[in-house]
Amino acid sequence: MSEQRDNQQMSGGEALVKSLEHEGVESIFGYPGGAILPVYDPIIDSSIRHILVRHEQGAGHMAEGYAHATGEPGVAMVTSGPGATNIVTPLADAMLDSVPMVCITGQVPVPAIGTDAFQECDTTGITMAVTKHNFLVTEAQDIPRVIHEAFHIATTGRPGPVLVDIPKDIVDPTNPRSDMNWYAATDADMELPGYSPQMEGDRELIRQAAELIRDAERPVLYVGGGILKARAAEALRELAEMVQIPVVTTLMARGAFPDSHELCLGMPGMHGNYTAVTAMQESDLLISLGARFDDRVTGKLDGFAPTAKIIHVDIDPAELGKVRQFNVGIQGDCRLVIEGINHAMRELGGADAQVDRSAWRSTVSGWQENFPLTYEQSAPGDKLKPQYVIEELRDGNPADTIVASGVGQHQMYASQWWQFDHPYTWINSGGLGTMGFSIPAAIGAKAGRPDSRVWAVDGDGCFQMTAQELVTASVENIPIKVALLNNSYLGMVRQWQEMFYEERYSEVYLQERVPDYVKWAESMGCAAIRVEAPEEVAPAIEKANEINDRPVVVEFVTDAGENVFPMVPAGKSNSDVVVDPTQAHLLEGES
Amino acid sequence: MAEKFHTIVTTVENKPGVLARVAGLFSRRGFNIESLAVAPTDDERFSRITFTVDVETAPLEQVVKQLNKLINVVDITELDPDEAVSRELMLITVSADSAHRKELMELVDDWRAYVLNENSEQIMLSFSARPDRLAEFEEKLRPFGIAEIQRTGRVALKSLAD
Ligand SMILES: Cc1ncc(C[n+]2csc(CCOP(=O)(O)OP(=O)(O)O)c2C)c(N)n1
Ligand SMILES: [Mg+2]
Numbered sequence: 001m002s003e004q005r006d007n008q009q010m011s012g013g014e015a016l017v018k019s020l021e022h023e024g025v026e027s028i029f030g031y032p033g034g035a036i037l038p039v040y041d042p043i044i045d046s047s048i049r050h051i052l053v054r055h056e057q058g059a060g061h062m063a064e065g066y067a068h069a070t071g072e073p074g075v076a077m078v079t080s081g082p083g084a085t086n087i088v089t090p091l092a093d094a095m096l097d098s099v100p101m102v103c104i105t106g107q108v109p110v111p112a113i114g115t116d117a118f119q120e121c122d123t124t125g126i127t128m129a130v131t132k133h134n135f136l137v138t139e140a141q142d143i144p145r146v147i148h149e150a151f152h153i154a155t156t157g158r159p160g161p162v163l164v165d166i167p168k169d170i171v172d173p174t175n176p177r178s179d180m181n182w183y184a185a186t187d188a189d190m191e192l193p194g195y196s197p198q199m200e201g202d203r204e205l206i207r208q209a210a211e212l213i214r215d216a217e218r219p220v221l222y223v224g225g226g227i228l229k230a231r232a233a234e235a236l237r238e239l240a241e242m243v244q245i246p247v248v249t250t251l252m253a254r255g256a257f258p259d260s261h262e263l264c265l266g267m268p269g270m271h272g273n274y275t276a277v278t279a280m281q282e283s284d285l286l287i288s289l290g291a292r293f294d295d296r297v298t299g300k301l302d303g304f305a306p307t308a309k310i311i312h313v314d315i316d317p318a319e320l321g322k323v324r325q326f327n328v329g330i331q332g333d334c335r336l337v338i339e340g341i342n343h344a345m346r347e348l349g350g351a352d353a354q355v356d357r358s359a360w361r362s363t364v365s366g367w368q369e370n371f372p373l374t375y376e377q378s379a380p381g382d383k384l385k386p387q388y389v390i391e392e393l394r395d396g397n398p399a400d401t402i403v404a405s406g407v408g409q410h411q412m413y414a415s416q417w418w419q420f421d422h423p424y425t426w427i428n429s430g431g432l433g434t435m436g437f438s439i440p441a442a443i444g445a446k447a448g449r450p451d452s453r454v455w456a457v458d459g460d461g462c463f464q465m466t467a468q469e470l471v472t473a474s475v476e477n478i479p480i481k482v483a484l485l486n487n488s489y490l491g492m493v494r495q496w497q498e499m500f501y502e503e504r505y506s507e508v509y510l511q512e513r514v515p516d517y518v519k520w521a522e523s524m525g526c527a528a529i530r531v532e533a534p535e536e537v538a539p540a541i542e543k544a545n546e547i548n549d550r551p552v553v554v555e556f557v558t559d560a561g562e563n564v565f566p567m568v569p570a571g572k573s574n575s576d577v578v579v580d581p582t583q584a585h586l587l588e589g590e591s
Numbered sequence: 592m593a594e595k596f597h598t599i600v601t602t603v604e605n606k607p608g609v610l611a612r613v614a615g616l617f618s619r620r621g622f623n624i625e626s627l628a629v630a631p632t633d634d635e636r637f638s639r640i641t642f643t644v645d646v647e648t649a650p651l652e653q654v655v656k657q658l659n660k661l662i663n664v665v666d667i668t669e670l671d672p673d674e675a676v677s678r679e680l681m682l683i684t685v686s687a688d689s690a691h692r693k694e695l696m697e698l699v700d701d702w703r704a705y706v707l708n709e710n711s712e713q714i715m716l717s718f719s720a721r722p723d724r725l726a727e728f729e730e731k732l733r734p735f736g737i738a739e740i741q742r743t744g745r746v747a748l749k750s751l752a753d
Contacts, residue, residue, distance in 0.1 A: 124608060125608075125611065128608075128611065128612055128615050129615060129619050132662075133662040136607070136608070153662060192662060193604065193636075193665045194603075194604065194661070194662055194663055194664050194665040194666075195662045316660070317656050317659070318653065318656035318657050318659070318660055321652065321653075322653060322656075
């Protein structure tokens with residue numbers, strides 16, 4: 001630390017808030033309590049907006065939604081003990097989906113640690129496995145440095161959640177242990193000898209990758225969430241258009257390449273569309289960019305893309321070769337590496353130097369023609385089809401609308417049937433699959449992007465897990481819109497029981513009318529609309545879009561018997577993809 | 592020495608909880624630690640943790656890469672069995688009545704173990720050697736009657752170049 005600093009005497013609590021301001025934090029999602037109380041006092045005088053949630057899980061998912069939508073780290077602050085344990089799920093969620101997030105937790109005073117004090121829990125111990133890193137700060141003087149380190153770790157390399165546990169005595173102005181000299185911490189203050197993420201890709205490997213691309217006959221660009229984290233959508237588009245290679249965007253990468261683009265094949269994986277799944281399966285070169293060969297994408301691993309060579313680009317070297325052995329593995333930031341590949345491709349002669357791929361192109365477009373996503377419209381008087389609701393939502397909203405989804409069938413319908421043409425417009429819980437994610441994530445996104453329209457697409461099961469955050473949205477004036485697809489069931493689980501447990505339905509029926517979602521939403525300060533007939537769908541969406549002084553919940557009562565197709569049954573190879581029943585006969589001609 | 596064990600020598604920040612982070616990583620990724628030794632280094636900011644892992648249960652490359660992701664891990668050296676010099680220390684208390692004492696002492700001399708402590712019935716020995724030799728020595732002592740035994744876990748350094 002330099003001597004010539006504009007040091008200011010203050011308490012650790014003031015220093016913590018000042019450090020957050022110094023890191024550029026504009027919003028904190030939080031919930032107070034005993035151990036964190038001294039930090040809540042200086043928040044009154046801070047420029048930072050504090051959003052008081054109704055459950056700490058909500059704070060965590062809001063921070064995630066904020067980060068997904070803005071690219072800036074989301075910040076949550078909660079108290080010790082139950083406050084900390086309530087935010088473990090969002091931390092795990094952010095860990096698996098590489099979401100930059102900083103979580104501040106209160107802790108009992110340093111002398112009380114280890115004594116089973118009131119609201120004490122071993123927060124750093126509990127969260128070790130679900131954070132990129134965590135800190136227990138024991139000296140007030142360290143606060144500015146550790147906060148700077150926390151933001152640095154959360155946002156660089158492979159992003160992720162970082163937790164900072166702050167004992168009460170070092171922030172409590174009545175305790176001399178909180179006395180400190182504040183300083184504006186910089187990178188020079190950091191003490192992280194074991195952390196230096198490598199951004200640049202190896203040039204020789206990049207050249208090898210370009211050569212593989214040039215010579216591939218059936219290549220596919222397999223694009224994951226890392227593209228969004230690296231802000232590499234532009235570079236990706238340049239690459240795809242130059243080499244004219246089709247692109248699949250995983251559940252985490254929807255919007256990273258426009259669905260409307262002629263090269264886009266959409267989502268691969270368990271509920272991916274037939275062409276995306278099969279193109280990967282039949283490919284001779286998978287160019288994996290910021291993706292991690294998740295089991296929901298690969299299906300049964302030893303049957304996955306058996307003839308494909310692999311180029312694997314990832315900022316995290318541990319991903320290279322973790323699941324599938326690569327031919328060329330490049331550690332580095334996706335944007336920088338893709339720009340490198342673009343450059344190398346041009347040096348190799350660009351598009352013209354590539355092998356002729358007209359056969360591959362026509363194979364792929366044949367699949368697209370035969371196996372589009374499909375569903376049967378409901379007969380008059382029958383319940384709404386969920387896919388139809390998503391189509392109407394898509395058509396009734398501008399293309400840059402942000403969609404945050406829960407977990408279940410509705411999530412898959414949303415990913416399949418929305419048209420994602422812009423990066424950072426799709427927010428969901430991919431890795432952890434956290435029910436209840438959508439409402440708080442949508443609130444976080446709207447807080448960070450107040451000028452964007454934000455729709456949550458939620459299921460009835462999910463809604464019942466985090467709906468109370470609509471109170472937060474009302475009171476804090478964060479007017480999100482919720483499309484609640486009420487199929488009266490834990491639909492995704494019901495689908496598995498139908499397909500794999502001989503239709504023995506065990507504990508998946510919720511109820512259609514209990515709770516009354518309209519009354520519930522209204523009681524939380526929202527406008528609420530119930531929709532049961534197809535002709536009411538578009539007008540209800542239009543009406544919801546006109547209401548901007550409150551959150552809106554539109555309950556769509558949908559067909560409980562509908563299933564998500566295509567589907568690769570768990571444990572099966574992607575070659576065994578089950579298509580919509582109306583397309584099944586077409587499969588006979590294939591493979 | 593045919594070895595399925597690989598030795599990983601890590602330099603870590605000397606901070607509370609670092610061993611828990613490392614141990615937690617091994618257990619949650621399903622890697623088995625065969626042996627573990629922790630000690631300070633000549634630089635007080637750092638400690639050294641030396642592990643032995645069974646490469647049949649854990650893909651070595653993944654172990655190393657995952658360890659590298661821990662923020663407090665500063666440096667990792669993988670030591671191939673062929674290019675490492677490794678040692679482990681064993682303390683062992685053996686029955687030594689007058690009838691067998693002489694025979695036991697010959698064995699102790701042959702194997703270059705040390706007597707640390709003794710009384711009329713027992714002798715406590717210290718023996719430091721290549722880890723596989725520890726097991727051999729233990730077998731030699733077994734017929735005398737082993738009362739107590741403790742091993743340290745191995746430490747290792749890279750062999751010197753020719
Ligand atoms: C917290 C949590 N608990 C359980 C599950 C397992 N699960 C996955 S989808 C699902 C059903 C979701 O129901 P709903 O929100 O109504 O969505 P639907 O599938 O009906 O569209 C369940 C229980 C989960 N993903 N997350
Ligand atoms: Mg449901």
